[in-house]
Amino acid sequence: MLPFFPVNFIYIPWDFVLILLFLGTFVPWRGAARMKQLMAKHELSSSDRLSLYGSTIFYQWLLAAVVAWRVVARDVSPEELGITAADPWRVLWTAVLLTALLCANQFFGLRKISTLPADKRGSIFAVTEKIMPRTSKEKIFFSGLALTAGLSEEFLYRGFVYMAFYRMVVNYGPSDSIAGVLSSVWFSLAHLYQGKRGLITTFVVGSILVSVRIWTGSLIPVMIAHAAIDLVAGLYASKILPRT
Numbered sequence: 001m002l003p004f005f006p007v008n009f010i011y012i013p014w015d016f017v018l019i020l021l022f023l024g025t026f027v028p029w030r031g032a033a034r035m036k037q038l039m040a041k042h043e044l045s046s047s048d049r050l051s052l053y054g055s056t057i058f059y060q061w062l063l064a065a066v067v068a069w070r071v072v073a074r075d076v077s078p079e080e081l082g083i084t085a086a087d088p089w090r091v092l093w094t095a096v097l098l099t100a101l102l103c104a105n106q107f108f109g110l111r112k113i114s115t116l117p118a119d120k121r122g123s124i125f126a127v128t129e130k131i132m133p134r135t136s137k138e139k140i141f142f143s144g145l146a147l148t149a150g151l152s153e154e155f156l157y158r159g160f161v162y163m164a165f166y167r168m169v170v171n172y173g174p175s176d177s178i179a180g181v182l183s184s185v186w187f188s189l190a191h192l193y194q195g196k197r198g199l200i201t202t203f204v205v206g207s208i209l210v211s212v213r214i215w216t217g218s219l220i221p222v223m224i225a226h227a228a229i230d231l232v233a234g235l236y237a238s239k240i241l242p243r244t
Helices: 014-040 047-075 086-114 123-131 136-169 175-189 192-214 219-240
Strands: none
Touching: 014 047, 014 123, 014 136, 014 175, 014 192, 047 136, 086 192, 086 219, 123 219, 136 175, 136 192, 136 219, 175 192, 192 219
16 A cells, blocks of 8 residues: 555545546547637638537537446445535525526626727637527527536536545545545646636636535536526627627
């Protein structure tokens, strides 16, 4: 046994370790590579955006299904994953308040960006402008993508990743805080394609979401809030941000 490793690390199932490595390496690389390819195009066609939405929906649900299969096989409890609501009232009012605050922040952030010159908006908004839906059909598909992200990404990062890291450090220091920080790091890495500013932003958002998940013991508020802010970004960006 390696004495400088937490004892719990030795007992994390091998498949959980592989999933963590996959989420922390392959997912960021794949996202960055694909976005680089898309951003190299002067303009995306409607079929390009629909293909992006559809393939991302399929990929995220496939990944979530694989992780769900492994956690069921390893007898991980619903409570560990946060897919319960022990205090429904707390879950409900937290979901409403969190969603309202984050959506308002998203909306007014986009409004502020729309007043800036195109060369001052940054790489995140260059990506947003290029992949945001334009037609009614694209908006329908994008809505499906937003709901998928809200459910699958929260299950993966605030559910599985948080649970796996919590198990590793449960006997060492403030395990909730450590697992929360590490899950936020993994979440931000998944948004590597957004650049340095995107990494910082998603780490901060991830930290807020995981704090709520810890406080309520449930993924329900963060799933709702995540899906809602993605919907705001996609459905209103085309109206608020003038295309260059």
